Amino acid sequence: MTKRQTRLFFLGSTLLFAVIFIGLTLDTHRQITALTHAEQLTPEVLAGKRVWHEKNCTNCHTLLGEGAYYAPDLTKIADQRGAAYLSQFLKNPSTFYSEEKDRRLMPNLNLGDEQIRQLIAFLTWVSHIDTDGWPPRPLLVSGTFPGARTVRAGQEAVSNDPVALGEALFRQSPPACSGCHSTAEGVQLVGPSLAGIATRAAERLKDPAYRGQAKTAEEYIRESILAPSLFVVPGATFAAAGRSFMPDNFDRLLQANQIDQLVAYLMTLK
Ligand code: HEC
Numbered sequence: 001m002t003k004r005q006t007r008l009f010f011l012g013s014t015l016l017f018a019v020i021f022i023g024l025t026l027d028t029h030r031q032i033t034a035l036t037h038a039e040q041l042t043p044e045v046l047a048g049k050r051v052w053h054e055k056n057c058t059n060c061h062t063l064l065g066e067g068a069y070y071a072p073d074l075t076k077i078a079d080q081r082g083a084a085y086l087s088q089f090l091k092n093p094s095t096f097y098s099e100e101k102d103r104r105l106m107p108n109l110n111l112g113d114e115q116i117r118q119l120i121a122f123l124t125w126v127s128h129i130d131t132d133g134w135p136p137r138p139l140l141v142s143g144t145f146p147g148a149r150t151v152r153a154g155q156e157a158v159s160n161d162p163v164a165l166g167e168a169l170f171r172q173s174p175p176a177c178s179g180c181h182s183t184a185e186g187v188q189l190v191g192p193s194l195a196g197i198a199t200r201a202a203e204r205l206k207d208p209a210y211r212g213q214a215k216t217a218e219e220y221i222r223e224s225i226l227a228p229s230l231f232v233v234p235g236a237t238f239a240a241a242g243r244s245f246m247p248d249n250f251d252r253l254l255q256a257n258q259i260d261q262l263v264a265y266l267m268t269l270k
C-alpha cells in the first residue's frame with residue numbers, strides 16, 4: 001500500500017465505523033421511549049425518583065445494574081414483592097429481618113406514607129422497563145433462604161408433567177413464589193413455609209376464622225393464590241389491616257393452566 005492508500009483506508013474505515021456507531025446510538029435513543037414506557041412517567045413516578053435520590057438508595061442498591069452492590073438489585077422488586085409488602089417493608093424494614101439472623105439490615109429511613117407511595121410508583125415503573133432479560137438472575141433478599149434460585153420464564157425446559165411445570169413456575173420470576181416461600185420445613189421468608197401445605201390446607205378449612213369458599217385442600221390452595229386476603233395465615237408479619245402481603249394480581253399475571261400447575265405442585269407437599 002502506498003502512503004496515500006493507507007491514509008484513504010484509515011479515513012474510509014474510520015468514517016464507516018463512525019457512521020455505524022452513530023446509527024446504533026440513534027437507534028437506541030429512538031427505542032428508549034417505547035422500551036421504558038415513557039407514557040407511564042406520571043408525576044408520582046417522577047416524585048418517587050426524587051425520593052430515591054434524596055434518600056440515597058443507590059448508596060446500597062442497584063437499579064438496572066447501576067449503583068452500589070451492598071444490597072439487592074431492585075429492578076424487578078415491584079414485580080416480585082407487590083405493593084402491600086413493599087409499603088410495610090419501607091415503613092420499617094426490621095419487621096421482616098433481624099440483624100442477628102440475617103447479618104445485614106436496611107436502616108429505617110423514616111419515610112412518610114406519601115414518599116413510600118411515590119417510591120413504589122417509581123419502582124413499579126422501573127420493573128416494567130424492557131431490559132431484555134436483565135438481570136439474568138433476580139437477586140432476592142435471601143439471608144434466610146439457602147436454596148434461593150430463581151430462573152427466568154422459559155429458561156428451563158421441563159416435561160409436560162403439571163407437577164414438574166408447577167415446580168419450575170414456582171421458582172421462576174415472575175411470579176417469584178420462591179422469593180417469599182421456602183418449601184423447607186420451618187423456614188419463614190416473607191410468607192410462611194409451604195412444606196406440608198397440602199395437609200395444612202385441609203386443616204385451614206376447619207379454622208373458625210376461615211371465611212373463604214373453598215371446600216377441599218386443592219380449592220384452598222387455589223384460593224390462597226388468587227385471593228390471598230380472603231384468609232390470612234396468622235402471623236405478626238404476614239399482613240397489615242387484614243390485607244395480605246402476598247401480591248393479589250396472580251389472576252392477571254398467570255394463565256389458568258399455570259395456576260393449575262402451581263396447585264398440582266403444591267398438592268404434592270404433604
Ligand atoms: C444503608 C444501606 C441501604 C440503604 C441506604 C437502602 N437500603 Fe434497601 N436494603 C438494604 C439491605 C441490606 C437490604 C436487604 C435486607 C436483607 O437482606 O435482610 C435491603 C432491602 C431492600 C428491599 C427489598 C426488601 C425485600 O424483602 O425484598 C427494598 C424494596 C429496599 N431495600 C428499598 C430501598 C429503598 C427504596 C431505599 C431508599 C429509600 C433503600 N432501600 C435504601 C440496604 C439499604
Ligand code: HEC
Nearest residue numbers: 081085175177180190191224228231232233238244245246
Ligand atoms: C411478596 C411475598 C409473596 C409472594 C411473591 C407470594 N406469596 Fe404466598 N403468601 C405470602 C404471605 C405473606 C402469606 C401469608 C398471608 C396470607 O395468608 O395471605 C402467603 C400465603 C400463601 C399460601 C397459604 C399458606 C397457608 O399456610 O395457608 C399459599 C398456598 C401461597 N401463599 C402460595 C403462593 C404461591 C403459589 C405464590 C406464587 C404464585 C406466592 N404464594 C407468592 C407472601 C407471598
